[in-house]
Each structure stands twice: as structure tokens, then as C-alpha cells.
Amino acid sequence: MTAPLHPVLVRVTERIQQRSADTRADYLALVNRASKAGTQRQGMGCANLAHTFAALPTNDKLAIREAKVPNIGIVTAYNDMLSAHQPYASYPELIKRVAREQGGVAQVAGGVPAMCDGITQGADGMELSLFSRDVIALSTAVALSHNTFDAALYLGVCDKIVPGLLMGALRFGHLGSAFVPAGPMTSGLANDQKAKVRQQHAQGLVSREALLEAEASSYHSAGTCTFYGTANSNQMLMEIMGLHLPGSSFVNPGTPLREALTAAAVQQVLQHPVRLADIVDERAVVNGIVGLLATGGSTNHTIHLVAMARAAGVLIDWDDFSDLSAVVPLLTRIYPNGTADVNHFHAAGGMGFLMRELAQAGLLHLDVKTVMGEGLAAYTQEPWLNDGQLAWRPAPATSGDLAVLRPVSEPFSADGGLKLMRGNLGRGIIKVSAVKPEHRVVRAPAIVFHDQQAVQDAFQRGELERDFVAVLTGQGPRANGMPELHKLTPVLGVLQDKGFKVALVTDGRMSGASGKVPAAIHLSPEALDNGPIARIRTGDTVVLDGTTGDLHVDVPDAEWAARTPVVPQLAHHHHGTGRELFGLFRHAAGSAESGGSPLWGPALHTPDAP
The missing domain is CATH 3.50.30.80 (IlvD/EDD C-terminal domain-like)
Known part of the structure; x- marks a missing residue:
């Protein structure tokens, strides 16, 4: 049973709506002008259209040529240097296969750069990090500028990549869209132990070799780093804002469930597309702020979420974060706010448990659109494989570990910190x-x-x-x-x-x-x-x-x-x-x-x- 919306949530949302009235109206007018009946390719010049299918397999070529079936544009941040994005190597072929099975086609529309703050920390390259977000937004726009796609899937995980993808994607808000995660690496050396070795090295107490061994034991395989920094805050945000499939953010790479969720995202945007502009509105942005506060997420999102919201014509500021922080309880302890990592959070009940608790306290707008359609009710569930088939079931009724994830009735803190x-x-x-x-x-x-x-x-x-x-x-x-x-x-x-x-x-x-x-x-x-x-x-x-x-x-x-x-x-x-x-x-x-x-x-x- 959900409670009435918290009065502060209502007040902040109304304030944002009033502040954003003109910019949101302009944005929606932009999106509506870009929408058209039928496929986006209808009405294209013959030479233009021929360029879009010249290199495709015969059946895909015929499908696009007839301009009757939907075409998914894939915008990918794949590279094989960064652990979080390496799993995306196999996604395009999977997406294309599933699209064909569902009566559509898919093409890689373009790639975006993906740099790692963990590599450039303290080095000159870090001074490109924030602006890489805006380069990614521009690259996303270039990828979609051919105006030949009816839906889009966005493949990205880390710090500036997801904000940049969403900033660019929102300028093509007429497309049915979903963000597709790759998941965290399995747990390695505990993050608090890694931090201890870092401090010991700073004091000259351990060698560089010992430090490198600790780091390599922590960052050890494909997937997102397991601490709760900006990358995993991104994944939480995409889910609580309705842009991921329910429960998909923290499923490890290379697992059958991970592949099934990716296939389901393809099916969703083909069979039940929801315009991105209709998902990301003032209420979804407020839900994102609430999720950030309830999980002790990255301070970087006091910058990134502001920029993402502006791409949808929604104007937020730090007063909105601060006012919500006063009433949103802290429900997780994930490193650096605790010793657990995101795998422990997911195992304890994860996003489904968290969102159900927030909803029951009146701290989430449930009447929003998501990639699943109407409302956030589906997001209080978790995915699983039932005889090899993807299904959803209610998230656990109780936390599997109260040291990691708690109900609203006994939070770690009464405010978001x-x-x-x-x-x-x-x-x-x-x-x-x-x-x-x-x-x-x-x-x-x-x-x-x-x-x-x-x-x-x-x-x-x-x-x-x-x-x-x-x-x-x-x-x-x-x-x-x-x-x-x-x-x-x-x-x-x-x-x-x-x-x-x-x-x-x-x-x-x-x-x-x-x-x-x-x-x-x-x-x-x-x-x-x-x-x-x-x-x-x-x-x-x-x-x-x-x-x-x-x-x-x-x-x-x-x-x-x-x-x-x-x-x-x-x-x-x-x-x-x-x-x-x-x-x-x-x-x-x-x-x-x-x-x-x-x-x-x-x-x-x-x-x-x-």
C-alpha cells in the first residue's frame, strides 16, 4: 500500500514544473516536430535511403528498403580497454538477431568515446573528463542525425558516458528508447581493504608493487567497478527514472540473465515503444534525485543530473537537492558509505526493494511513463529466469542484509546526507x-x-x-x-x-x-x-x-x-x-x-x- 505523496516531494516538483514551464514547452514542441507517422525513413530521397542499407545483409536490406518495419539505432560506448564497456562487444549482434526475430532491424548508428576517470585520476587527461560528457552528447546527436531510426538503444555505463548519452538522446526524444546496462564485475578485494592499502602507500608504509596488487585484485574482470561511485549511481538513476528494464542495473556481465534482459530491451522498444521525451519529465527527474539521496550516490550528479534534465527542458538547482535531502532517508550503505559493494546491495534486495520502500513512504512519483509503459509499479520487481525464460517476481519482502539495505522504517539516517x-x-x-x-x-x-x-x-x-x-x-x-x-x-x-x-x-x-x-x-x-x-x-x-x-x-x-x-x-x-x-x-x-x-x-x- 503506497502512502500519499510527501508534501516536500510535491512542493519541489511543482516548483520545478513552474520554473521549467517555458523551457519544457519548447522542448516538447521540438520533439513533436520531429515525430512522424510510419517509419522515419518514409519520404527519404532515394539516394539518401540507398546509403542507409548499402552494406547490410540481403534480408535487412529489403526490410529497410521497403520502409515498413522499425529500425533500431544502436549508440554504443564499446571499447575493450575499459572493463565496464568491454561486454558491449557482443551486444550489437545480439540486438540485430533479436530485432529480426521481432520483425524489425537494427544498425549500429554510431559510437561515442568512453574515458575512465579511474585511469586519468590525477593526470592531465582528467581535465578532459567533464567535457567528454558533452562530446558524447554531440556524438550521440551525430549518430542519430541521419534520421533513419524509429527507436534507439543506448549502450553505456560509466561516469560521463550515461549523462552524455542521455543529453544527446533527449534531443531525439521522439524515438522509442531504452538504456541497456552491462552490469558490475563480480566482487574482488573489498573496497575498504583497497582504500586502506592506498592510505598505507601514501604514508610510505607499503610498496608500489603492493599497491598495484591491491588495485588489480579489486579491478579484476569485465564489468563496472563495484564501489558506489558515479558509474553505479548512473545505473541506479537510469532504473529509478524508468530508462532501464526493472532490476537490470546490477546483473553481472556474461550471465544468461544479463543476455535475456538485453534481448527483452530490444523487444520492448520494437513492440511497445515509449517516446524518451515522455519518460523524462519533471517527475522522473525528481525520482532521480530521490534515488541519489536514498542511496548516498555520487556528488557528480549535482552537476550531471542538472545537465541531463536541461536537455529535456527541465530546470533544477541545488535547492531542489537540498530540500529533498532533508526528507529522504538514507537506505543503503555501499562503499564508500559502508563496506559492501553493489553486488551485495543487489543480493540484499537491490533496486526493487529500494523503490518499493520509497514508494510506500510517498517519496516516489509512481504515475510516470517508463520503457515498460505506464507507472513504476513494475520496478518493485526483480528479474529471474524461469525454466530459461525471463520473468519478473516481487522484490524480497525483507532486506537480505540490514547492514547494506534497510527499510524506510529503520534507515541508516533520516536524511539523504x-x-x-x-x-x-x-x-x-x-x-x-x-x-x-x-x-x-x-x-x-x-x-x-x-x-x-x-x-x-x-x-x-x-x-x-x-x-x-x-x-x-x-x-x-x-x-x-x-x-x-x-x-x-x-x-x-x-x-x-x-x-x-x-x-x-x-x-x-x-x-x-x-x-x-x-x-x-x-x-x-x-x-x-x-x-x-x-x-x-x-x-x-x-x-x-x-x-x-x-x-x-x-x-x-x-x-x-x-x-x-x-x-x-x-x-x-x-x-x-x-x-x-x-x-x-x-x-x-x-x-x-x-x-x-x-x-x-x-x-x-x-x-x-x-
Whole structure:
């Protein structure tokens, strides 16, 4: 029995709908203009159409030539260097075979790049990471621009790939669509043990060989990394927003169930297509925020989900996240918010259990469209193979492990652990779900840095053995592409474990697996836009209160106003590793709160649009 919708959920949704009235109307008008009766290929010029089937097998060629059967466009992030995307190698042939069996055809429309933050962490390539999302959106648009497809399947998993795919796909929202996951790798070395070895290496206590062995034992096979960072937050979001098949997010690669779910996605978009524009609306976006909060998901989605929503004409901001966080309980403990990984979460009851609990508390909009059709009721089930045939059954009535997954009646925390930070340093975000209560408030002198390496060098010199707030500036989208600052985690963690009061304040991003050290991130405006963070000086007293959301510097108002912002030297961030190609992206990027995208600014409304 579901409860009435929570009043805060209603209020935030209505606020978003009002804020988005013009941009959403423009978006739906765009989608409606692109829709047509029959197949998309009807009416194409003969030369144009001939190009679409020239290389196909005879039967597929005839099917497309007659323009009577639906054609699925496959947009894939396959490459075989990244474990999460390697399983996609076999998907196109499976999709084509099932499409033929279901009376349709399928073609690979195009590929999109897929880079791994785990490989580029702390390296120059990380400065392309955020903008790779927008390149993926553009690549998706190029793939679908041939206007020959009636439906689309999107193959992607990791950090920027899913947001980029959805941003591009939504501009083709007239197509029946589904996102098709590949699943997580099986569990290897426990994530907390891996983190311990990382800290030991940062202190010089273990060798590089020991560190590499730990990392290789953790990241050991095909599939998504098993910790709950941005990649697995993506999978949760796609499911709770109705874009995956129910229960499909965390099924391991290379299993019969995984293949059956992929085949079912093909059947769904051919036999029962639902326009993507009708799935992703204000209610679905709110459901995504709720899922992020209930699972302690990646802080990266305070940027990515904003950008994805804007692609559908839906305008959200950090007040929406913060207001919902106050009433959405934390129901999971998955590393770094606990010791379990996503396989343990899935085994304990997974997405079906989670969504049923949220629905019963009135914290989900159930009256939405999904790839399955009407409503989220189907998403309180889990898939299984019944004599080799795909079927769904109700998710477990009770959690299989209360240390990993809990009901609303006994949550890990009464709130979602994500707070809007405000004060004389601007607006930012903090995730406290993995931060112990005794570490959530820090009042200490600032030490200002301009890159991650400077923090590590100071640590190695023994200069950080004290209470302090590391202030890292010049890390926003316009400065250097807003790289994740994951290299800081072991260093700051070691110092906190030694008993020092430490925190981070930055206009950059932390890892999607932001952990136990309090970090006020995404400070907006960024330093390059003369944001207040550029006025902090080493020695200033910074107050970071993760319980109240207060973030300020104890400097008299007159002195603060008179200070000249210090913008770090950035030229060395703009060349090498292809960074010189992204100057236009840096110049055009929006603020973190508006999604950090160069593709659109604070609004999408075009009053004069035809």
C-alpha cells in the first residue's frame, strides 16, 4: 500500500514544473516536430535511403528498403580497454538477431568515446573528463542525425558516458528508447581493504608493487567497478527514472540473465515503444534525485543530473537537492558509505526493494511513463529466469542484509546526507553520508593551493600535520575542465585518522566515491569568474559546518569586500593531452550549478522558436 505523496516531494516538483514551464514547452514542441507517422525513413530521397542499407545483409536490406518495419539505432560506448564497456562487444549482434526475430532491424548508428576517470585520476587527461560528457552528447546527436531510426538503444555505463548519452538522446526524444546496462564485475578485494592499502602507500608504509596488487585484485574482470561511485549511481538513476528494464542495473556481465534482459530491451522498444521525451519529465527527474539521496550516490550528479534534465527542458538547482535531502532517508550503505559493494546491495534486495520502500513512504512519483509503459509499479520487481525464460517476481519482502539495505522504517539516517553549503564563499555541495558526525564541523586556518600536487608535496614535507582547511582554487569548469580531485582522498584521510581536524573547500569536483573527509565542493561562482573562493588567503579562518550548511570565512566584511581575487595561472592546463582542442568548451562552460556544460547556459527557453 503506497502512502500519499510527501508534501516536500510535491512542493519541489511543482516548483520545478513552474520554473521549467517555458523551457519544457519548447522542448516538447521540438520533439513533436520531429515525430512522424510510419517509419522515419518514409519520404527519404532515394539516394539518401540507398546509403542507409548499402552494406547490410540481403534480408535487412529489403526490410529497410521497403520502409515498413522499425529500425533500431544502436549508440554504443564499446571499447575493450575499459572493463565496464568491454561486454558491449557482443551486444550489437545480439540486438540485430533479436530485432529480426521481432520483425524489425537494427544498425549500429554510431559510437561515442568512453574515458575512465579511474585511469586519468590525477593526470592531465582528467581535465578532459567533464567535457567528454558533452562530446558524447554531440556524438550521440551525430549518430542519430541521419534520421533513419524509429527507436534507439543506448549502450553505456560509466561516469560521463550515461549523462552524455542521455543529453544527446533527449534531443531525439521522439524515438522509442531504452538504456541497456552491462552490469558490475563480480566482487574482488573489498573496497575498504583497497582504500586502506592506498592510505598505507601514501604514508610510505607499503610498496608500489603492493599497491598495484591491491588495485588489480579489486579491478579484476569485465564489468563496472563495484564501489558506489558515479558509474553505479548512473545505473541506479537510469532504473529509478524508468530508462532501464526493472532490476537490470546490477546483473553481472556474461550471465544468461544479463543476455535475456538485453534481448527483452530490444523487444520492448520494437513492440511497445515509449517516446524518451515522455519518460523524462519533471517527475522522473525528481525520482532521480530521490534515488541519489536514498542511496548516498555520487556528488557528480549535482552537476550531471542538472545537465541531463536541461536537455529535456527541465530546470533544477541545488535547492531542489537540498530540500529533498532533508526528507529522504538514507537506505543503503555501499562503499564508500559502508563496506559492501553493489553486488551485495543487489543480493540484499537491490533496486526493487529500494523503490518499493520509497514508494510506500510517498517519496516516489509512481504515475510516470517508463520503457515498460505506464507507472513504476513494475520496478518493485526483480528479474529471474524461469525454466530459461525471463520473468519478473516481487522484490524480497525483507532486506537480505540490514547492514547494506534497510527499510524506510529503520534507515541508516533520516536524511539523504547531501547539503547545500552557503555563506560568504558562495554556493556549494557537501556529501556527509560517509562522514562521521564528529568530523562534520571544522573550524580551522586555510591553506590555499592551486593544484593537487601541491597538496601532496606539502604532505610529504610534513607541513600538514595540524588542523587546517585545504582550499583548492582554479578547478572549475572554465578554469581547467573541473577534474576530479581524487588524489587528495588518501592524504586527507591519513591526516584525519591522526586526529587532526581537516576539510577541503574547492571549486572543483571530488570523486564520485567522495568519502570520509568533509569536502565543500563545486563552489560557485568559480575562482576564474571572480568567485569568493579566490579571495581566501592562507591563514584565514574557514568554518565548514556540514550539519547546518554554513560555509564562510571569518574576515570582516569591509576587508573581505576590498580584497582582490587571486586567479591562479592556468596556461599550463590548456595545452597537451589534447586540452588545446577544448578551449571553446572551457570558454563557454556554465557554472557547476547549471550543469557545467558548454552546450547551454542557465536557460533553454527560445521564445521565438517556430
